[in-house]
Amino acid sequence: MSQSASRGLVVESVLVPDAPELLDVLSAQAPLLWRRRNDGMVGLGILEKLSFSGKTRIADAGTAWHHIAEEAQVTDHVNTAGSGLIAFGTFAFRSTSAVESVLLIPQLIVGQRAGTNWVTRIRFADVDGDVLTTATALALLTEQMKFSSSLAAEPSVHLTPGAQSESGFTAAVNKAIERIRSGELEKVVLARELEGTLAGTKDLRGPIRRLAESYPDCWTFSVDGLFGSSPETLVSVHDRKVSARVLAGTARRGSDTATDVSNAAELASSHKDLDEHGFATRSVVNALTPYAEQLTVSEAPFTLKLPNLWHLATDIVGTLASGSTALDLVAALHPTAAVAGTPTVTAVEVIDALEPFDRGRYAGPVGWIGADGDGEWAIALRCAQLSGATVTAYAGCGIVSDSIPETELIETEMKFRPIIDALS
Numbered sequence: 001m002s003q004s005a006s007r008g009l010v011v012e013s014v015l016v017p018d019a020p021e022l023l024d025v026l027s028a029q030a031p032l033l034w035r036r037r038n039d040g041m042v043g044l045g046i047l048e049k050l051s052f053s054g055k056t057r058i059a060d061a062g063t064a065w066h067h068i069a070e071e072a073q074v075t076d077h078v079n080t081a082g083s084g085l086i087a088f089g090t091f092a093f094r095s096t097s098a099v100e101s102v103l104l105i106p107q108l109i110v111g112q113r114a115g116t117n118w119v120t121r122i123r124f125a126d127v128d129g130d131v132l133t134t135a136t137a138l139a140l141l142t143e144q145m146k147f148s149s150s151l152a153a154e155p156s157v158h159l160t161p162g163a164q165s166e167s168g169f170t171a172a173v174n175k176a177i178e179r180i181r182s183g184e185l186e187k188v189v190l191a192r193e194l195e196g197t198l199a200g201t202k203d204l205r206g207p208i209r210r211l212a213e214s215y216p217d218c219w220t221f222s223v224d225g226l227f228g229s230s231p232e233t234l235v236s237v238h239d240r241k242v243s244a245r246v247l248a249g250t251a252r253r254g255s256d257t258a259t260d261v262s263n264a265a266e267l268a269s270s271h272k273d274l275d276e277h278g279f280a281t282r283s284v285v286n287a288l289t290p291y292a293e294q295l296t297v298s299e300a301p302f303t304l305k306l307p308n309l310w311h312l313a314t315d316i317v318g319t320l321a322s323g324s325t326a327l328d329l330v331a332a333l334h335p336t337a338a339v340a341g342t343p344t345v346t347a348v349e350v351i352d353a354l355e356p357f358d359r360g361r362y363a364g365p366v367g368w369i370g371a372d373g374d375g376e377w378a379i380a381l382r383c384a385q386l387s388g389a390t391v392t393a394y395a396g397c398g399i400v401s402d403s404i405p406e407t408e409l410i411e412t413e414m415k416f417r418p419i420i421d422a423l424s
């Protein structure tokens, strides 16, 4: 049993006026962040790290979290999404991954949502502490600001292909196309990785700030060394309202307005991309159906403009059936056809056969879970993992029968852009 469940937690959230911008309070050693459009949470200090692995890693995290939440004494004067007791989490893509899946319970959380600012302090119930007031919360924050104000030199890294070379990737795509055409499966998502060694410093606050500022509409996250800006909401749950954003199908941005608009229009009518997208949407709708009532799916995929590319997107909303939590939905949804393929089991076998590396947490769920079961989870895309001094960045593409290997390779280059730019 976790310490947080056996010793119990005391959790206090208070409102604070004029809190600093989240990016200004990030920890230099272990930046813990979940943020989109200025809203989100920063975690400071780790009270407990819970590790999970294997097939039941998400369900096990759900069970462990249930016990912790049940035993916690929570005083929440804020009552907004993300206030009170939360844990940040990141899960490996594969059950066989050597990389651990984790829930991190911070000691201090700074939160910001729709103009409301708060601080949450979490401690073990057997450790004495004064009642948290706005004044003590501000003092804790000021202390933290002093500590984190000096940004060390920026890290530098040169990323080069890892186990999957560019030609290895196009060969793998060719093999996948053959298997799709033989009728073995309909879609598979194949990825490649870039690797490098950080020189100078391991302080990722500069790269994380660049990601957040360049991709404000994406979820910028940093959890246990995994950092990135993902455009894809796997699922979010607030007061039983469920929403998901499915992305699949990609086109490059144009260098001028006319080309840009024509690229988007071409994407919206491309049979290959609409097919690829349809598999992803169906996989999410099928997985959510047992857990949600009144599921509504946006009528036709729309084109979503990101600074580096266009995506086909579908929004799905519904109402959570009672008794389920965001982590239940994460377990049911992962892996969607936006990152695995269709049918899922065959697609994952093909990924195992054609990708010569462990995806780790890339394409896995990343986000946070609250004591009441609400939470926000993205698919970890446009991201990299820092382990020691090694940075590994990942990017993949949905392959269907009429995919062209060289075009898919170019697509991975577009998808590496956020991380390459953030680290340069």
Ligand SMILES: C=C(O[C@H]1C=CC=C(C(=O)O)[C@@H]1O)C(=O)O
Binding pocket: 189, 191, 232, 247, 248, 249, 250, 311, 337, 338, 339, 381, 382, 394, 395, 396, 397, 398, 399, 415
């Ligand atoms: C697998 C990735 O993207 C997915 C999400 C959006 C569009 C995708 C595509 O067009 O292939 C992928 O399904 C990635 O960024 O590594």
